[in-house]
Amino acid sequence: MARDPGNKQRPGPLDPLDQPRKGHRSDETQRQLYPPGADRLASRREILKRGGLFALAAGGFAAAWPLLRDREGKQALEQEEVVRLPEGGFAVPIQSGVPDFVVVHGTDPMRMLQAGLDALGGIGRFVQPGDKVVVKPNVAFDRSPSLGATTSPEVLAATVRLLQGEGASLVRVIDNPINSPEGCFHRSGIKKAAEDAGAEVILPSPVHFRMLAVEGADLIARWPMFYRPFEGVNRVVGVSPLKDHNLCSASMTMKNWYGLLGGRRNQFHQKIHHIVSELAMMMRPTFVVLDAMRAMMSNGPTGGSLSDVKRMDTLVVATDQLAADAFGYEELLKRDPAKLPYLALAQQRGVGNRNWREVPHLEITV
Amino acid sequence: MSEKPGEPAVAEAPRDNPKRGSRPYRRSLSLRITDVRILAQAFFFILFVYLATVTWFSRLGGYPVSLFLEVDPLVALATALSTGTVYRNLIWSLWLIIPTLLLGRWFCNWMCPYGTLHQFVGWMFAKITGKDRLEANRYRPLFRTKYVLLLWFLLMALFGSLQIGLLDPICLMYRSYTTAFAPTYDVAITRLREAMPLLPEWTLASPGIKHERIFSSAVAVGWMMLFLVGMNLIIPRFFCRTLCPLGALLGVFSRFALWRIDRDTQKCTDCDLCLMNCEGASDPHLLLRSSECFACMNCIEDCPEDALSFRFMPPAESGIAHVDTSRRRLVFGALAAAFTAPLARMAGASDDRTFSPKVIRPPGSPAEKEFLERCIKCEQCIRVCPTNVLQPATFESGIEGFWTPIMNMRSGYCELNCTLCGQVCPTGAILPISIEEKLGLPPFQDKGPVKVGTAFVNKSRCLPWSMETPCVVCEEVCPTSPKAIGSYEEEVIRWDGQKVLLRKPFVRPELCIGCGICEHECPVSDDRAIYVTAVGETRSKGRSLLLQSSAEADEQEDREV
Numbered sequence: 001m002a003r004d005p006g007n008k009q010r011p012g013p014l015d016p017l018d019q020p021r022k023g024h025r026s027d028e029t030q031r032q033l034y035p036p037g038a039d040r041l042a043s044r045r046e047i048l049k050r051g052g053l054f055a056l057a058a059g060g061f062a063a064a065w066p067l068l069r070d071r072e073g074k075q076a077l078e079q080e081e082v083v084r085l086p087e088g089g090f091a092v093p094i095q096s097g098v099p100d101f102v103v104v105h106g107t108d109p110m111r112m113l114q115a116g117l118d119a120l121g122g123i124g125r126f127v128q129p130g131d132k133v134v135v136k137p138n139v140a141f142d143r144s145p146s147l148g149a150t151t152s153p154e155v156l157a158a159t160v161r162l163l164q165g166e167g168a169s170l171v172r173v174i175d176n177p178i179n180s181p182e183g184c185f186h187r188s189g190i191k192k193a194a195e196d197a198g199a200e201v202i203l204p205s206p207v208h209f210r211m212l213a214v215e216g217a218d219l220i221a222r223w224p225m226f227y228r229p230f231e232g233v234n235r236v237v238g239v240s241p242l243k244d245h246n247l248c249s250a251s252m253t254m255k256n257w258y259g260l261l262g263g264r265r266n267q268f269h270q271k272i273h274h275i276v277s278e279l280a281m282m283m284r285p286t287f288v289v290l291d292a293m294r295a296m297m298s299n300g301p302t303g304g305s306l307s308d309v310k311r312m313d314t315l316v317v318a319t320d321q322l323a324a325d326a327f328g329y330e331e332l333l334k335r336d337p338a339k340l341p342y343l344a345l346a347q348q349r350g351v352g353n354r355n356w357r358e359v360p361h362l363e364i365t366v
Numbered sequence: 367m368s369e370k371p372g373e374p375a376v377a378e379a380p381r382d383n384p385k386r387g388s389r390p391y392r393r394s395l396s397l398r399i400t401d402v403r404i405l406a407q408a409f410f411f412i413l414f415v416y417l418a419t420v421t422w423f424s425r426l427g428g429y430p431v432s433l434f435l436e437v438d439p440l441v442a443l444a445t446a447l448s449t450g451t452v453y454r455n456l457i458w459s460l461w462l463i464i465p466t467l468l469l470g471r472w473f474c475n476w477m478c479p480y481g482t483l484h485q486f487v488g489w490m491f492a493k494i495t496g497k498d499r500l501e502a503n504r505y506r507p508l509f510r511t512k513y514v515l516l517l518w519f520l521l522m523a524l525f526g527s528l529q530i531g532l533l534d535p536i537c538l539m540y541r542s543y544t545t546a547f548a549p550t551y552d553v554a555i556t557r558l559r560e561a562m563p564l565l566p567e568w569t570l571a572s573p574g575i576k577h578e579r580i581f582s583s584a585v586a587v588g589w590m591m592l593f594l595v596g597m598n599l600i601i602p603r604f605f606c607r608t609l610c611p612l613g614a615l616l617g618v619f620s621r622f623a624l625w626r627i628d629r630d631t632q633k634c635t636d637c638d639l640c641l642m643n644c645e646g647a648s649d650p651h652l653l654l655r656s657s658e659c660f661a662c663m664n665c666i667e668d669c670p671e672d673a674l675s676f677r678f679m680p681p682a683e684s685g686i687a688h689v690d691t692s693r694r695r696l697v698f699g700a701l702a703a704a705f706t707a708p709l710a711r712m713a714g715a716s717d718d719r720t721f722s723p724k725v726i727r728p729p730g731s732p733a734e735k736e737f738l739e740r741c742i743k744c745e746q747c748i749r750v751c752p753t754n755v756l757q758p759a760t761f762e763s764g765i766e767g768f769w770t771p772i773m774n775m776r777s778g779y780c781e782l783n784c785t786l787c788g789q790v791c792p793t794g795a796i797l798p799i800s801i802e803e804k805l806g807l808p809p810f811q812d813k814g815p816v817k818v819g820t821a822f823v824n825k826s827r828c829l830p831w832s833m834e835t836p837c838v839v840c841e842e843v844c845p846t847s848p849k850a851i852g853s854y855e856e857e858v859i860r861w862d863g864q865k866v867l868l869r870k871p872f873v874r875p876e877l878c879i880g881c882g883i884c885e886h887e888c889p890v891s892d893d894r895a896i897y898v899t900a901v902g903e904t905r906s907k908g909r910s911l912l913l914q915s916s917a918e919a920d921e922q923e924d925r926e927v
Contacts, residue, residue: 142782179781179883180575180576181574181575182575183783187783203567203574205567228563246842262576264889266839266887269838270889302845304845305848307847308847
């Protein structure tokens with residue numbers, strides 16, 4: 001079939017509606033190309049090209065649709081991709097002949113912590129050079145340090161410095177606060193303390209959460225966790241203040257793990273004691289520090305007044321978080337541990353020993 | 367222009383003007399006035415985005431984050447009309463008024479970030495060419511609209527209803543950034559960070575928050591932005607020429623400008639090429655409309671005859687100084703304002719008898735009528751709010767309060783130790799109170815804390831009250847000391863015979879400050895079992911709840927002892 005040679009060189013017609021466009025031909029050209037009686041059919045090449053495109057498109061759909069098929073609509077249901085914390089948690093092997101918790105009185109958190117860890121077998125028992133550590137303070141509220149609602153910055157800084165002094169290659173400080181994270185980390189002094197000591201602070205953001213599977217837990221068997229910072233980490237240290245709590249009476253080292261979870265945490269209060277025991281089961285830390293430098297004695301867990309706070313100048317450094325909490329509850333808060341259900345529940349879960357008097361321990365003053 | 371090198375030669379042989387074949391000329395390294403203008407536009411646009419981005423808790427660091435609003439003469443004038451005062455930094459608008467009285471509407475095409483956005487979108491997406499383009503830049507009677515709008519806005523302000531923020535370009539720009547652009551951008555970055563965890567957090571517009579931000583008005587604000595920007599594809603600079611009330615105000619000032627574009631009728635050949643890139647549609651080919659000209663200088667660059675120049679006091683005959691609006695239209699605008707202002711008030715949304723329980727204003731706000739005289743809907747407070755509690759209202763506070771900030775305790779709560787909203791507010795619709803003043807700490811103990819509302823327990827939805835299930839999250843998170851939420855302890859025999867110890871929450875209204883964290887954390891998440899309403903707010907006596915505030919009661923007790 002004859003091609004139209006004049007398509008390119010043709011000058012533009014005056015009528016703007018008849019502007020030359022690629023592939024379009026004026027009626028005049030068409031009349032010349034297809035005289036009366038001529039077969040009005042596109043060129044063979046055109047037919048092959050368009051036919052090929054059709055086959056490609058139809059074949060593509062025919063191949064893709066069965067691959068994407070979901071007969072029952074399963075895609076609409078939640079797909080759970082879960083993560084797990086390492087078997088045995090982040091605890092270090094038991095060492096005989098050393099206490100499970102040490103109560104240290106003093107005023108210099110660095111020396112107190114050092115002494116406490118020495119009594120537990122030396123910091124070298126807990127961290128080796130190259131280890132990566134998550135440190136979990138309690139930064140739940142937007143409060144200044146003096147109000148005792150959050151971990152003391154000095155205690156946190158001392159923890160970070162000791163870990164790094166022992167050669168930890170990375171120390172991350174994380175918490176998922178109740179109030180807005182930026183404000184909490186700023187006002188509590190934790191961000192500055194952590195960063196000055198050389199730790200990395202990671203604030204929670206939606207990208208950090210993963211669905212955590214907790215073996216043996218009933219209530220938090222599946223719960224969104226602030227998980228990303230734990231990737232590549234092999235040691236976890238909890239540093240939590242000793243506080244009164246309106247519902248579960250006290251917030252100490254076990255309750256501190258609350259800040260590792262996300263999701264609908266506000267449902268926890270419906271079975272708060274079970275939750276605390278499950279939190280302790282979820283996280284088996286390398287060691288914990290119960291910070292009673294400034295203890296919140298009333299109006300907890302938020303406090304807000306200096307009259308709620310009592311200066312105790314005490315730290316409890318422990319590998320048994322349950323024993324530490326039981327001690328703190330009885331000896332520091334001066335309350336009756338028989339009336340704190342989560343201690344018994346945690347013991348049933350095998351977290352530790354709530355009869356702290358039976359547990360090897362030490363009380364020192366530095 | 368005197369800075370052009372070969373001016374005499376050009377005058378002698380205009381046909382050889384190198385600008386005619388514009389391409390080779392563009393390669394030259396010399397900076398033309400329009401290049402300087404583009405640099406200025408880029409600078410101010412980047413400055414705007416920077417300031418909007420640092421309007422954030424962790425970034426504030428003393429920047430004048432509301433600078434663009436504080437130099438905006440429309441904000442200063444309208445609030446001066448509504449309040450009789452020029453608040454804090456609004457005096458800075460002199461930096462814009464005085465140069466405008468000299469040079470005309472230069473702001474529109476040299477500094478205004480919204481104008482730059484419009485120009486950029488037109489340049490990028492609206493490829494109008496040839497004669498069509500020339501026609502698109504002719505003046506149209508439609509462009510008078512902005513003067514009628516301006517008059518309407520200013521008279522509304524005089525009646526105490528500040529509505530300039532609906533269309534003021536700087537307010538629009540800040541609002542669009544806060545409610546539409548920044549959250550959308552963060553959605554994209556968050557997706558990216560899921561794939562690339564190493565992407566640092568500071569790449570987010572709003573870092574350090576637990577949840578992606580929620581804005582009930584995002585669609586309206588975002589689509590309005592898109593519509594106005596998209597109109598450039600049909601009429602170039604549609605917003606700036608037709609609607610912009612700030613442009614109209616600067617246009618009124620421009621009639622007094624000492625410098626303006628002048629066309630040398632001896633040189634002009636009436637080719638109309640000056641219209642090709644005319645941003646303001648100011649008729650540089652005829653009698654220049656001073657009030658429409660953006661001083662973009664494109665016509666000077668485009669003129670093949672060098673007939674156009676930006677000059678000091680050209681002859682009055684070569685331009686039209688007055689604004690192209692008949693007195694009758696202005697009278698109509700005035701009547702419209704006189705009619706609409708009382709109508710809006712009549713709806714009762716700002717009245718102490720009929721106000722909505724949802725209109726919970728940020729701490730530091732004056733009483734509702736004074737608030738409405740000041741709020742320009744720029745949403746800087748909403749941008750800086752770390753908890754996302756502040757939301758642009760829709761109709762909760764009446765048509766007048768459209769897009770003014772109210773608190774939604776489901777999307778956030780008022781952080782106890784935070785007064786950032788008042789720090790960034792450019793107009794004093796939220797006054798910059800200190801933490802001490804907000805919390806009623808010394809030296810403000812006699813005034814007591816600022817309350818924004820009061821919490822109420824809905825006993826029929828509360829887990830311990832109505833469902834025999836322990837909870838009291840509200841009591842736990844209550845931040846006041848002593849707590850404004852207490853609980854009765856009660857042991858009940860549950861339906862299945864089990865003994866349950868329940869603690870049933872109640873509110874102590876004299877202690878409650880309405881911060882709403884109880885509502886925010888309540889596990890009955892759709893229709894909260896504890897919720898805050900505006901009653902009891904301290905900013906207006908007419909909305910109080912108790913006979914005495916706790917501070918007053920204390921004082922009386924002290925006296926009686």
